[in-house]
Every structure is written in structure tokens, then in C-alpha cells.
């Protein structure tokens with residue numbers, strides 16, 4: 001039995017995660033807390049799951065590492081510098097592990113995998129992410145990761161810069177630029193979490209799209225990460241390795 005606590009327990013993801021942990025026969029929910037709550041019960045956990053807020057997540061990870069508790073983190077807002085900071089904290093606490101993934105849904109993880117494979121074959125690529133209007137961050141963490149892996153694959157293949165004649169632009173019209181990839185964020189009532197990667201060549205186009213319709217799509221990935229994190233030393237980024245597609 002793995003003892004689990006949830007940070008952000010009353011949030012949209014947290015509520016679903018508490019239910020999934022409760023229903024799993026090999027996991028025991030020992031605590032669920034939100035901002036400002038007492039954390040005494042959390043200290044009994046072997047794994048903390050964090051789905052909170054980009055401004056809170058680094059302090060939460062530090063708290064887990066200081067208390068010798070492994071962490072599975074879905075909260076967004078990470079950068080290479082933040083990953084390095086977590087690595088630094090973990091180096092001082094051997095035996096404690098952290099797994100961070102910008103997306104735990106199988107469809108989104110596969111979308112990113114396929115996007116990286118397709119990237120070297122196209123002259124142009126842009127990312128469009130579409131989410132519910134309660135989302136606080138833009139672009140989404142998944143879109144940032146997608147742009148990162150596309151840029152990495154293009155750099156490895158020595159792709160030339162993408163064609164783009166824009167010289168006159170209303171601020172934001174071409175979206176945010178992440179690692180040289182344009183990323184467009186749509187916030188629309190009725191949507192949940194969706195992403196399209198559009199690739200273009202002269203005379204042809206490829207679209208790769210994933211749709212999450214419900215938060216249940218993240219649960220197999222989150223619970224799989226909870227079961228795996230104790231066996232993965234240090235910092236693990238993403239669940240590709242857990243799925244055997246790294």
C-alpha cells in the first residue's frame with residue numbers, strides 16, 4: 001500500500017485525483033490539503049501529488065523534498081531553470097524523487113511524441129492549444145513542452161528557419177514564440193483541454209490533434225507515476241519512459 005497525499009485537493013484536478021486514489025486498491029489517501037491548510041497529516045505520505053498553481057508549486061516541491069517525501073507534479077509553469085533548481089534540491093537529499101509532467105493523458109503524451117517525429121520533415125510548424133476559460137496560465141504547459149520537443153527535433157535535424165514574411169504585426173497576432181515555435185492560445189467556454197500541431201510544406205499539411213474531454217483522462221498517468229516515482233532516482237520529466245516511448 002502506498003500512502004498518498006494530495007496538494008490542491010479541492011481543486012478541479014485535485015478532487016478527481018482524491019477519488020481515483022481512494023478507488024485504487026494499492027493506494028491509500030492519507031491527506032488532502034489546499035493553500036494554507038495544516039500539513040501534519042501530509043507528513044505520513046510516501047508520495048505527494050501536486051496539482052496547485054504555477055506560483056505555489058516550487059515551494060510545495062521544496063517542502064516535499066525537505067520532508068523526505070517523493071512528489072508527482074502536474075502543476076504547470078516549469079522552465080529549464082526551475083527543473084535545475086529541483087535537481088539541486090534533490091542532490092542534497094539522495095533517496096527522494098520527483099516526477100514532473102506537463103500532461104499525464106496518454107493522448108497528449110503521444111501527440112508530443114508524434115510531433116517530434118514529424119518535425120524534421122516540414123518547413124513550417126505552429127501549435128494551437130485550446131482550453132476552458134478558467135485556466136490561469138497561457139500558453140498551456142503542454143503547449144510549451146510540445147514547442148520544446150519540436151524545436152529540439154528541428155535543431156537535431158539542422159532544419160533551416162521557418163518561412164515567415166511578417167514585418168508588421170498587431171501585438172500577439174502571431175502568438176507567443178516558444179523555442180522559435182509560434183504557439184496560439186484559445187480560451188473558450190465549453191472546451192476542456194485540446195491541442196493541435198499543424199505542419200506545412202509546399203502543397204501539403206499534417207495536423208496532429210489531441211482532445212481531453214474529461215479529467216479522467218489524466219488518472220491512469222497520474223496513478224502510474226505515483227507507483228513508479230519511488231523507483232526513479234532524482235528528477236523525472238514526463239511519463240514517456242513509463243509508457244516505454246522515451
Ligand SMILES: NC(=O)C1=CN([C@@H]2O[C@H](COP(=O)(O)OP(=O)(O)OC[C@H]3O[C@@H](n4cnc5c(N)ncnc54)[C@H](OP(=O)(O)O)[C@@H]3O)[C@@H](O)[C@H]2O)C=CC1
Nearest residue numbers: 008010011012013034035051052056074075076102103104
Ligand atoms: N499535468 C497534467 O496532466 C495537468 C495539469 N494541470 C495543471 O494543474 C494545475 C491545477 O489545475 P486545476 O486543478 O484546474 O486548478 P484549480 O484552481 O481548480 O485547483 C488548484 C488548487 O490548488 C490549491 N492550492 C493553491 N496553492 C496551494 C498550495 N500552496 N498548497 C496546496 N494547495 C494549493 C487551490 O486552493 P485555493 O483555491 O484555496 O487557492 C486549489 O484548490 C494547473 O497548473 C493546471 O495547468 C491540469 C490538468 C492536467
Ligand SMILES: O=C(O)C1=N[C@H](C(=O)O)C[C@H](O)C1
Nearest residue numbers: 076102135140141142143193
Ligand atoms: O489547466 C488545465 O486544465 C490543463 N493544464 C495542463 C496544461 O497547461 O498543459 C494540462 C491540460 O492541458 C489541462
